[in-house]
Amino acid sequence: MTELPVRLRPEIAALPAYRQGKQAGADAFKLSSNENPFDPLPSVVTAIQSATGVNRYPDASSPRLRARLAERFGVASDSVHVAAGSVSILYQLTQATSGPGDEVVFAWRSFEAYPGLAVVAGATAVTVPCTPDGRHDLVAMAAAVTDRTRIVIVCSPNNPTGPVVTQAEFDAFLDAVPSDLLVVLDEAYAEFVTDPDAVDGRRVLASGRENVVVLRTFSKAYGLAGLRVGYAIGHPRILDAARATGIPLSVTAAAEQAALASLDAEDELLDRVRVIAERRDRLAARLRDAGWDVPQAQGNFVWLPAGERTVEVAAAFEAAGLIVRAFPGDGIRVSVGEEESLDRVVATATATAATT
Known part of the structure; x- marks a missing residue:
């Protein structure tokens, strides 16, 4: 080397x-x-093509898209954060919560970017093995939480194994961990879920759990992987911390236009x-x-x-x-x-x- x-x-x-x-x-x-x-879709292509003025910077906060998503989730706009893919927000939240001596807990095997989150932040990754059928073991994950744990990531459906976390499992997990511990529910594939027992980020947020941030994306179901648009829904103060660690102006005007057009053609x-x-x-x-x-x-x-x-x-x-x-x-x-x-x-x- x-x-x-x-x-x-x-x-x-x-x-x-x-x-x-x-x-x-x-x-x-x-x-x-x-x-x-x-x-x-043709309507989405037209929206992308209409995003001229690339000699100017985009609006840093993607206000139109945030407003649409806020309405959808029944929250205020400052409870929505838009970034260049949901993985970007994961990096931001890890940077905002964790440093040397802190721990980041997640199931394994899960999304391959998770281990790097902790390393980049200078924290320690704590991996909890999935069950033999590829599911999160939330009881074991709760047991892995210590006073050094700063963030727990729950991926449902789990990438790459496929199973969901159920609503009952997730609710029990939240009851078992400290209320001031950030729990990120990564729902990048939520739109494909057909299991009626699966956890639903909207339901979690509506229950008033202020330590939960829900992540979703336009990359998968909406077919905008090449434009990089993801979003988080959560407490404004938590999302302010993510915004503070993020790279400004990372969501282009074309990406915001495409996301809005996708919602129109939902x-x-x-x-x-x-x-x-x-x-x-x-x-x-x-x-x-x-x-x-x-x-x-x-x-x-x-x-x-x-x-x-x-x-x-x-x-x-x-x-x-x-x-x-x-x-x-x-x-x-x-x-x-x-x-x-x-x-x-x-x-x-x-x-x-x-x-x-």
């Missing part, structure tokens, strides 16, 4: 950069990044979401029939617990023209893509399941 030309924090120098899903060639299906397979967009959710359920059922122990899938992806064979199985998918996301030693996440991809996914999974 080349010697560093400057002095860096050693834990940062050792931290691997975020690994984006591999791009797919012309004859392959990209099923590695949980993207929406549908093209943007009925049409959610019809697409229902198509993806139904496609997901069919895919999960077929994969189980093929011999894979697929956990409950409630996002726009399914999980293949390949364990030590993960790299080998992922290579078989790539050879079949299917770009998936491999987590060596654990398993493979397959995004729900085009309808035409399903037979190829199932055929490859069937061939690899025989020796699993």
Whole structure:
């Protein structure tokens, strides 16, 4: 390894950069990044194209989008924070709450960006193993909270394994942890959820839990991954702290326009979401029939617990023209893509399941 030309924090120098899903060639299906397979709606494209004046900075607080989201969630505008993707807000909240000697608690395996949050803040990551079926163990997570814990992240549906946290589980968890501990409910895939028992961030906020911040995004269900728009709903003072640590002017005018147009076209967009959710359920059922122990899938992806064979199985998918996301030693996440991809996914999974 080349010697560093400057002095860096050693834990940062050792931290691997975020690994984006591999791009797919012309004859392959990209099923590695949980993207929406549908093209943007014409009305959303028009909104993006109308966002001229790029020689000027955007309005730093995205006021029109915040107002729309505030109305939707029944809160004031200062209870909404918009940033360049919900992961940006996670970094902001971790920076605002945690430093050396503090702890950040989350389930594992979960979203791969979580460990880096603690490292960048100088805090300690405390990982709590998921259950064998890929679910959060909230009882164990509550037990892992100490007087050094500053933030707990709960991902529902869990990325990459797929299951949700139930409303009853989440309510019990909140009762079990200190009321001044920040709990972030990461609901990046909330729109795809069909389980009626799943936790709902709106319900949590309406219950008056002031230590909870709910994260959602326009990247997945709304198909704006390339424009980077995410948002948080929570107590204004908590979100003020996030705003103070964030990079100003990170949400472009085009991104705000596209998000607003997406809300205007929400009925049409959610019809697409229902198509993806139904496609997901069919895919999960077929994969189980093929011999894979697929956990409950409630996002726009399914999980293949390949364990030590993960790299080998992922290579078989790539050879079949299917770009998936491999987590060596654990398993493979397959995004729900085009309808035409399903037979190829199932055929490859069937061939690899025989020796699993």
